[in-house]
Amino acid sequence: MGTEILTVENVAFRYAGTPVLRDVSLRVDAACTVAVTGANGSGKSTLLHLLAGVEQPAEGSVRRRAGCRLALLPQRTSGIDALPLTVAECVQIGRFRPRRRLDRDDRLAVGAILERLDLARLARRRLRELSGGQRQRALVAQALVQAADVFVLDEPTVGLDAESRRRVHDLLGERARAGAAVVYASHDTADATLADRTLRLPGAGDRTVADTTPLIRR
Numbered sequence: 463m464g465t466e467i468l469t470v471e472n473v474a475f476r477y478a479g480t481p482v483l484r485d486v487s488l489r490v491d492a493a494c495t496v497a498v499t500g501a502n503g504s505g506k507s508t509l510l511h512l513l514a515g516v517e518q519p520a521e522g523s524v525r526r527r528a529g530c531r532l533a534l535l536p537q538r539t540s541g542i543d544a545l546p547l548t549v550a551e552c553v554q555i556g557r558f559r560p561r562r563r564l565d566r567d568d569r570l571a572v573g574a575i576l577e578r579l580d581l582a583r584l585a586r587r588r589l590r591e592l593s594g595g596q597r598q599r600a601l602v603a604q605a606l607v608q609a610a611d612v613f614v615l616d617e618p619t620v621g622l623d624a625e626s627r628r629r630v631h632d633l634l635g636e637r638a639r640a641g642a643a644v645v646y647a648s649h650d651t652a653d654a655t656l657a658d659r660t661l662r663l664p665g666a667g668d669r670t671v672a673d674t675t676p677l678i679r680r
């Protein structure tokens with residue numbers, strides 16, 4: 463059994479009293495990839511927000527290993543377009559540390575991920591001038607360049623072509639093999655089967671929360 467990084471136990475969540483998640487349990491170990499799947503509105507983004515600490519559960523608990531560094535790629539990222547950032551600057555933000563300049567390791571990490579996601583030739587382009595898929599690759603790069611113990615990624619491959627999806631999944635696998643925990647949301651069955659484990663959230667019309675029990679390993 464691997465090292466536990468994130469543990470979700472019997473979580474319920476409601477938006478203004480409307481239930482979204484009910485009795486969800488999930489354990490995420492180091493060196494493991496987990497796909498969260500389910501229909502539109504089933505609560506995938508909400509669960510990822512709970513994992514990242516952006517939202518708090520109404521019931522149950524979400525625990526992160528002490529000192530764990532978490533990188534989050536949210537689904538809604540339009541705010542960043544208000545800034546006049548280039549692709550390179552967008553990715554450099556992933557290596558930001560207060561009161562420290564980027565060092566050689568940071569620059570190498572940024573250069574490497576730009577290459578891996580076929581962004582090097584776009585490095586000086588403004589983020590808001592890119593195509594949807596190019597922009598998504600830049601935001602995935604910003605998340606994956608981080609020195610994180612756990613990567614929480616909401617629909618990382620949305621809008622990407624087959625080659626770009628393959629590149630992203632190669633990187634997710636590499637981050638896990640290097641010891642990180644990786645959790646990503648996807649509606650795409652092919653995407654989800656690439657993960658070590660899958661958590662399927664039931665749709666709004668379903669009466670029970672399905673398929674969560676096998677994900678708790680004690």
Ligand SMILES: Nc1ncnc2c1ncn2[C@@H]1O[C@H](COP(=O)(O)OP(=O)(O)OP(=O)(O)O)[C@@H](O)[C@H]1O
Pocket residue numbers: 477478482500501502503504505506507508509537649
């Ligand atoms: N800020 C919010 N306030 C109120 N309700 C919300 C809010 N965010 C999401 N919801 C509702 O919570 C439910 C779950 O939304 P969520 O975004 O977690 O689903 P999802 O599985 O990620 O959906 P999708 O596949 O469309 O991205 C939906 O019914 C949605 O309408």
